[in-house]
Amino acid sequence: MTPFVRPTIVAVAALVISTFFPATAAIGQTPTQPHIPDSDYTPADKPEPAVAAPPQLPATAFVMPDVPDSWNQATTYNGSKLFARFSMPIVIDYNAFTQDSDSVKQVGDQVDQWDLRTIRLMSVGTVKLRHPVHYFISLELKGPDHVLTTQSAVGFTDWYVATSLGPLGQLRYGKIKEPFTYELTGDSANLPFQERILNPFFVTRGTGFRLDNTMAHNRMSWSVGLFNSWWIERQAFTSSANDFAGRLTGLPYLSKNGDTYVHLGIGFRYAGDDGDGMMQFRDRPESATADYYVDTGKIKAEHSINTSLEGLWTRGAFSLLSEYARARVDSPTTGDPTFWGAYVTVAYVLTGEHRPYDPKVAYARRILPQGRWGAWEVFARYSHIDLDDAAVAGGTMDKGAFGVNWWATRRWKIGFDYGLTELDRFGTHGWTNSFHPRIQWVY
Numbered sequence: 001m002t003p004f005v006r007p008t009i010v011a012v013a014a015l016v017i018s019t020f021f022p023a024t025a026a027i028g029q030t031p032t033q034p035h036i037p038d039s040d041y042t043p044a045d046k047p048e049p050a051v052a053a054p055p056q057l058p059a060t061a062f063v064m065p066d067v068p069d070s071w072n073q074a075t076t077y078n079g080s081k082l083f084a085r086f087s088m089p090i091v092i093d094y095n096a097f098t099q100d101s102d103s104v105k106q107v108g109d110q111v112d113q114w115d116l117r118t119i120r121l122m123s124v125g126t127v128k129l130r131h132p133v134h135y136f137i138s139l140e141l142k143g144p145d146h147v148l149t150t151q152s153a154v155g156f157t158d159w160y161v162a163t164s165l166g167p168l169g170q171l172r173y174g175k176i177k178e179p180f181t182y183e184l185t186g187d188s189a190n191l192p193f194q195e196r197i198l199n200p201f202f203v204t205r206g207t208g209f210r211l212d213n214t215m216a217h218n219r220m221s222w223s224v225g226l227f228n229s230w231w232i233e234r235q236a237f238t239s240s241a242n243d244f245a246g247r248l249t250g251l252p253y254l255s256k257n258g259d260t261y262v263h264l265g266i267g268f269r270y271a272g273d274d275g276d277g278m279m280q281f282r283d284r285p286e287s288a289t290a291d292y293y294v295d296t297g298k299i300k301a302e303h304s305i306n307t308s309l310e311g312l313w314t315r316g317a318f319s320l321l322s323e324y325a326r327a328r329v330d331s332p333t334t335g336d337p338t339f340w341g342a343y344v345t346v347a348y349v350l351t352g353e354h355r356p357y358d359p360k361v362a363y364a365r366r367i368l369p370q371g372r373w374g375a376w377e378v379f380a381r382y383s384h385i386d387l388d389d390a391a392v393a394g395g396t397m398d399k400g401a402f403g404v405n406w407w408a409t410r411r412w413k414i415g416f417d418y419g420l421t422e423l424d425r426f427g428t429h430g431w432t433n434s435f436h437p438r439i440q441w442v443y
Helices: 005-018 070-075 101-109
Strands: 076-078 082-089 088-101 115-128 133-141 154-164 170-176 206-215 220-227 242-256 260-272 302-314 318-330 337-350 375-388 392-407 411-425 430-443
Touching: 070 076, 088 101, 101 411, 101 430, 206 242
Parallel strands: none
Antiparallel strands: 076 082, 082 115, 088 115, 088 430, 115 133, 133 154, 154 170, 170 206, 206 220, 220 242, 242 260, 260 302, 302 318, 318 337, 337 375, 375 392, 392 411, 411 430
């Protein structure tokens, strides 16, 4: 039985089971509303903000050329039985480095290069049955630097079906994000910085079930999920990693016009070993083409217990975002080490716009420029990753970075950041300067 047939069987089973629940939407959702994709690079011109945005300029009114808004209608189908919408993001990076001699000894020469970060063909929609079922599928073309020897350059980054279970919330099954940390849950196209840094503490996708809901009049949200890829990977259940993850968020303050808010969240993740009693934690310096700077290597371990804290304060054009994540590893042979990481980011939109908060997904969406010259944002971030503890010497990495983003239209963003990374590993301190321009278009 192929990996594509198995998800189909599960999807059909989910549809059958869902018919026994009342056709009532989860809190804050309508039965026929297409499900907001649980993925990166979500189109920005959807009615997502918690508070209605001001009237938008036509897509062709900006200085940066863009396709007309009428294309949205041409790539959307809304029939009596099916709603479907097509979207496509394209992200291109350039990564450049300068290193001192100690850095070269630690990680080798880092190569300056262009990077096709992603091209994705995505479709989101709703099958309008008596009990509506939402779907999302994302087919990705990856650049050569993101393809391992056992992987294809083309593959499904996301696929899932979702349906309402009435007051219980919305249940989805497929290849989806595990609900852990703001950085992972948030759409990466919305974040001020261009790459995530807490990578040792989560996986970007897992295959399994996830249940989401909001409460307290959309001022709180919760999400829990159970993941095991044994069916897709054709492994025995006992030899495939079991992950359990959950995230709880609250919005203690939201101004009437939505431009000022406070977001708080906590996360929990149980991560199982990789099937042979081993685990590995590693991270790059916010570059998809760089080598792994901190790396524990394979260590004998049964599981890790990961926890996280997150906070976001936005006041108009200013925002402050910070997170902390920790992994306590059950590894008696190495002394049960504890690894941790944290970052703090400040950002300011020079043209006055802000990121609208979306309570359905519990994070802030991207900046929607209000003037024909687009929106200009400056940001800075400091991060620390510590994979040194007990008998494990994975290294510690500190990085300071600052940059600027030009949100040229609702689809175009051109960004640049400079970073200085200090790596403490192998008994030396190495320094790396990195330069990272990005061009992205999210249709």
